[in-house]
Amino acid sequence: MTESTFWSSDMSSSLVDFLLNSFKAQQDKTTTLIQITCTVVAIVLLWLLHYVLFKPLNRIRDLCDTGYQDQMRWDRYGKTKRQLANEARRNKKVGDVPPVYPNGWFALCESDDLKAGQVLSIKALDENLAVFRTEDGQVCVLDAYCPHLGAHLGIGGRVVNDCIECPFHGWQFSGHDGKCTSIPYSKGKIPPSAQVKKWPCHEVNGFVFFWYHAEEEKSLEPEWTVPELDVISSGRWQYRGRTEYQVNVHIQEIPENGADVAHLAHLHGPSMLGGSDLTSIDRKKSDGESMPILHHHWQVGWKGPEHGDADWHVAVTTIKHDLRLFGRIPFILMDVEAKQIGPGLVHLTIGTSLGRCVLLQTVTPIAPFTQRVLHRLYASPTVVAPYAKLILWGEAIQFERDVAVWNHKTYIRHPVIVSEDRTISKHRRWFQQFYSENSPRIETIMENRKGSLDW
Structure with a gap:
């Protein structure tokens, strides 16, 4: 064998080894990449499975998030959705509205928002409030401003036993009656006027409520109580999620929806799969046209209390709902009673083929035409989480x-109505009882705000 033949053979062997090693390395990289991809996919699928089966729904929409698709x-000017929403709010005609703050119970927060020893600053019905939970777990609601020099108790205030301590000078006010219990630097008698207003409050069904009444003599004695739902307080039914909205409307418009029977077929008839964009939902346009593939069908009744009823503050809407295929084949049937x-406050009891649910809706004015609307859904154990979330x-x-x-x-x-709209008039008459002589009107509120600072 010549020397050149030897080197040629050796080089060929090295080249083969190099190619084999390169192929093996590439194969190892491919295997590693596949393993990483499978791991990532498995993690995503497990997260989706956890979200669908176990994690409660939490859907939050701000004032600018809903109803401004057309704008x-x-x-054509590159405005943000928030700018367009604010412009629409400024341009909106208010109308001849009733008083903006009715009398009743209103939700300030959810129980989960307030831990023991925690303080929240909350604005509701034009009142600035300090909401806190004492160290033994009791919820208290006081006027926010310290009578000493006006510091806000809810901003930097500290819970001490069953009192809230002012962040400015350390004055302490009892959560039970609002009276000052301690002035740390004073050796004299506490002045009798050293107290803040104590608002009646009630924690029930996962919410913290406070009682508002425009007449001073009725503001400390609630005229009814928020009913406790045993299926929630006992823990038998499971919490499945919440939604939260801010809405630009007078408060009366929202509950009036339950008495507006005629709007359901037109606005809520199209399938929920069409979303909430009003210009794109699939409506049946005339009697001569065929129904959409999926369509909601509603049978609705509204009833107020009879004269002299003990539950004068309760009205009931009953709804029979089914989702229909091609307008003929019903499925997903539900019976709903909305109190x-x-x-x-509204309690919606929903009967389904898998069991019963209850949806709690609270509406709280945080400004004359800004309502904070919360929903919390609880379901019986037979209603599986994916269906409850659906x-x-x-x-x-x-x-x-x-x-x-x-x-x-x-x-x-004074709307133009037809005979089919008569429940709207009945609802408005029923709702009038929640206004009283001193209920705030928008004209008075705007007059009082003329001197306010605006940066």
């Missing part, structure tokens, strides 16, 4: 269609 489509308890999601889509209308509508005190 976004029409805009409107005062101006700011119910809540579907309700959210339907509610957002109402929000898209509310955010732009004006209030008409």
Whole structure:
């Protein structure tokens, strides 16, 4: 064998080894990449499974999030959705509205928001409030401003046993009656006027409520109580999620929706799969046209209390619902009873083929035409989590269609109605009882704000 033949053979062997090693290394990289990809996919699938089966729904929509799709489509100036929403709010005609703050129980927060020893600053019905939970777990609601020099008790205030301590000078006020219990630097007697207003409050069904009444003599003695739902307080039914909205409308418009029977077929008839964009939902346009593939069908009744009823503050809407295929084949049947308890609370009991649920809706005015609306859904153990969340999601889509209308509508005190709208008039007469002589009107509020600072 010649020397050149030897080197040629050696080089060929090295080249083969190099190619084999390169192929093996590439194969190892491919295997590693596949393993990483499979791991990532498995993690995502496990997260989705956990979200669907176990994690409660939490859907939050701000004032600018719902009902401004048309403005976004029409805009030619590059404005943000928030700018367009604020512009729409300024341009909206208020109308001849009733008083802006009715009397009743209103939700300030959810129980989960307030831990033992925690303080919250909350604005509701034009009142600045310090809401806190004592060290032994009791919820208290006081006026926010310290009578000493006006410091805000809810901003930097500290819970000491069952009192709240002012962040400015350390004065302490009892959560039970609002009286000052301690002035740390004073050796004299505490002045009798050293106290803040104590608001009646009630923690029930996962919410913290406070009692508001425009007449001073009735503001400390609630005229009814918020009913406790045993299925929630006992823990038998499971919490499945919440939704939260801010809506640009007078408070009366929201509960009035339950008495507006005629709007359900037109606004809420199209399938929830169509979303909440009012211009894109699939409506049946005339009697001669075929029904959409999926369509909601509603049978609704509204009933107020009889004269002299003990539950004068409760009105009831009954709903029979089914989702129909091609307008003929019904499935997903539900029976709903919605109890409107005062101006700011609704208990919706929902009967389904898998069991029963209850949806709690609270409406709280945080400004004359800004309502904070919360929903919490609880379901019996037989209603599996995915189905319960589907119910809540579907309700959210339907509610957002109402929000898209509310955010732009004006209030008409004497509307043009037909005989089929008579329940609206009945509801308005029933709702009038929640206003009283001194209930705040928008004209008075705007007059009082003329001297306010605006940066």
